[in-house]
Amino acid sequence: MRRLTPFLGLFVFIAAWDLAVRLTGAPLVPSPWEAFRGIGELTARGLLVKYVVASLFRVTWGYLLALVFAVPFGIAVGMSPRAQATINPLLQVLRPISPLAWIPIAILWFGVGDFSAVFLIFLASFFPLAVTAMHAVHDVDPVHLRAGENFGMSRGELIAHVVLPAIVPQLIVGMRIALGIAWLVVVAAEMIAVSSGLGFLIVDARNAGNRYDLVVAGMVMIGVIGIVLDLAMRRLEKLDFVRWGYVEG
């Protein structure tokens, strides 16, 4: 019984959804079963796998590029008070701009296509990752930095052997948040900038004959994949060399 508890809310929600559709007789809103049939139809037409792969492909590239640039950037800025004083205000101004506001500029620079979408995901992931790395550097215990210096480490060695491992636990939390944002953004980007992927599926299903069952099927898939991504990131927190950052002692 206990093991079913997490699914209880889901069952109630689906039941309420079904009931609401039956009672109101809304013509366009699909019932849960129609949505699930939609998933079946998309699978049968080979679109589901194709679109999921397309979305994940864009997220992977945008996110990994952001990781590669944002983490060294955040560490470098975090370690230099001067760089921080210069760059932090800029970051704080850029950060609240929704990545979606960049869509016109993305299309202007990269045209309609994968590059635009990847660019938007890059932007969406870059800021949370850079800010996390920057703050995490500040939280490195000075005692550990001093120990590194005492053992004769150069600045580069200190970063590799002390700063980086010290910030990984916080970084993983930032990576989880950034991936969540990236997954939100890819759907939006695909609605405008490309003609494949789960975001495109949703817009396309509506435009091509009000197929709201497919719209909701797409939404369900987005939710499911989002959970899977988050669970995968959570597993990172269990790694032996980062667990100290989450448990006391």
Added chain:
Amino acid sequence: MSKVEISNLSMRFGSTDVLRDINLSVREGEFVCILGPSGCGKSTLLNIVGGFIQPSAGTASIDGVPVTRPDPRRIFVFQERGVFPWLTVDENVAFGLFRLSEAEKRDRVTRYVQLVGLAGFENAYPRELSGGMKQRLEVARALAVNPDVLYLDEPFGALDSITRLQMRRELLRIWQAEKKTILFVTHDIEESVQLADRVVIMSARPGRIRRILDIDIAHPRDLSAPRYIQLRDIIFSEIGLAHQV
């Protein structure tokens, strides 16, 4: 020639006089405790000798060379939070050995893990160790690079009193085995008399040396011997405390 030579050393932070005119010389292999009340600048003094802080005036020299920055030949041991939580016991001990070959690294790690009594815990992470074990791990990490001087800044301050006694015995054993010069900062009078060859008694801020006392008792020391009690009482009265609660 003395190992550590501190001459006419003073330290000011802004308008605060922290240390005034410190002169001290420490022989090779000697165990010196720097004892004083909180805020007397004894930690600052140790940090200057360790090369982490530059003095306002005067010098600290080791082997005749003025100290200007930290040096792996002299290792600073903090309270037990100085161990790296992301490394295992073995990896912590190997931390300072990053320029050595794998084979030599392995030899030294094995040796010092044994020396401090952590055999069997090689693959444990610090979060799985007790406070005393973490402290021993930090000592092992320091000893592994074969320094000639160890600086200990109230290393046992966070441990419970029983573990603290055990750790003192361990430290003496290691000191006798490894023949290091040790500068040990503490505010615990008993601790200084139990450990040191000489106790440097400091005054409250601005820190000055009030007196340097030879502890002429052989190890292992009997904590109820008349001479032990006598020396302890000299320090009590020097600091201006009657030892009554």
